[in-house]
Amino acid sequence: MASSFFPQPSPSEITLKEHYLRRRTILASTGLLAVTHAAKAAGLQTSPGPFGTTERPTPREDITHYNNFYEFGLDKSDPARLSGSFHARPWTLRIDGAVAKPITIDVDQQITAHKIENRIYRMRCVEAWSMVIPWDGIPLAEILRKAEPLGSAKFVAFRSVMRPDEMPGQKDSFGNIAWPYVEGLRLDEAMNPLTLLAAGLYGEILPNQNGAPLRLVVPWKYGFKGIKSLTTISLLETMPPTSWNRLAPDEYGFYANVNPDVDHPRWSQASERVIGSGGFFGEKRQPTRMFNGYGEQVAGLYAGMDLRKYY
Ligand SMILES: Nc1nc2c(c(=O)[nH]1)N[C@H]1C(S)=C(S)[C@@H](COP(=O)(O)O)O[C@H]1N2
Numbered sequence: 106m107a108s109s110f111f112p113q114p115s116p117s118e119i120t121l122k123e124h125y126l127r128r129r130t131i132l133a134s135t136g137l138l139a140v141t142h143a144a145k146a147a148g149l150q151t152s153p154g155p156f157g158t159t160e161r162p163t164p165r166e167d168i169t170h171y172n173n174f175y176e177f178g179l180d181k182s183d184p185a186r187l188s189g190s191f192h193a194r195p196w197t198l199r200i201d202g203a204v205a206k207p208i209t210i211d212v213d214q215q216i217t218a219h220k221i222e223n224r225i226y227r228m229r230c231v232e233a234w235s236m237v238i239p240w241d242g243i244p245l246a247e248i249l250r251k252a253e254p255l256g257s258a259k260f261v262a263f264r265s266v267m268r269p270d271e272m273p274g275q276k277d278s279f280g281n282i283a284w285p286y287v288e289g290l291r292l293d294e295a296m297n298p299l300t301l302l303a304a305g306l307y308g309e310i311l312p313n314q315n316g317a318p319l320r321l322v323v324p325w326k327y328g329f330k331g332i333k334s335l336t337t338i339s340l341l342e343t344m345p346p347t348s349w350n351r352l353a354p355d356e357y358g359f360y361a362n363v364n365p366d367v368d369h370p371r372w373s374q375a376s377e378r379v380i381g382s383g384g385f386f387g388e389k390r391q392p393t394r395m396f397n398g399y400g401e402q403v404a405g406l407y408a409g410m411d412l413r414k415y416y
């Protein structure tokens with residue numbers, strides 16, 4: 106429904122493509138880029154990955170204009186409107202902590218220039234709405250392995266970029282999140298083959314509002330675990346603090362697994378609004394599924410745990 110109110114591509118998408126194309130030209134002229142790249146503007150070379158749903162993807166317009174990215178504001182339309190001057194390139198990702206080989210990865214040279222997987226995942230926000238998003242990315246496990254996690258590592262901490270000059274929400278501090286945005290996973294959750302580092306959507310590099318240049322996607326958990334504009338990943342022996350848990354621990358847990366049986370203190374989690382399904386009669390609602398429908402892949406991670414206690 107919202108999409109019809111946003112007829113223009115956002116400035117961020119346009120600048121991003123120009124930047125990227127320029128960078129590709131430079132890389133190509135220095136011979137760093139293979140000549141096999143598709144001609145499609147800002148297109149990524151992708152191949153279908155496992156676990157994709159057959160549900161119809163949410164229109165790109167909705168995925169890129171109905172966003173939560175509080176660094177750019179509280180309204181769903183703020184990220185698309187206000188992220189145009191954010192510089193997502195060049196960008197490096199640091200992996201450190203309890204690893205044998207701390208590494209720094211250049212996102213374009215070591216991720217987007219390579220063949221990456223397309224995975225169509227359901228996404229369920231804790232606010233009881235959902236989308237189906239065709240992400241392009243690489244399994245997080247692949248990147249973590251390069252750093253060689255030590256046996257003592259049990260958790261993974263993630264940190265977003267801190268750039269008040271480019272992110273108005275960080276400057277005005279909307280009175281809640283202590284920046285930078287941080288998230289965490291247990292190491293086995295991070296290593297699960299479903300867990301993705303997304304660098305694109307719909308076959309093109311990630312728009313700023315969706316967390317460019319690199320964001321986490323954990324499809325069986327509520328959307329807030331999918332930290333955007335990721336700069337640092339640290340392997341730890343103890344459970345790291347997470348932004349939403351720090352803010353309201355009784356509402357947002359560390360685990361945040363999608364669970365229709367455990368309500369948010371202020372609303373039911375039993376069903377969800379399907380974004381982009383709006384026709385004349387409004388948006389569809391559908392029942393929410395345990396682990397967002399990914400139980401076959403992940404239920405074993407939580408065997409014996411009381412999911413009401415560890416929400
Ligand atoms: N850094 C950062 N990451 C973030 C958020 C945020 O505000 N800041 N919002 C989260 C929430 S609540 C959701 S639902 C998803 C939304 O991702 P999308 O806008 O790409 O759909 O991003 C998550 N990652």
Ligand SMILES: [Mo]
Pocket residue numbers: 173230231232327328329
């Ligand atoms: Mo969310």
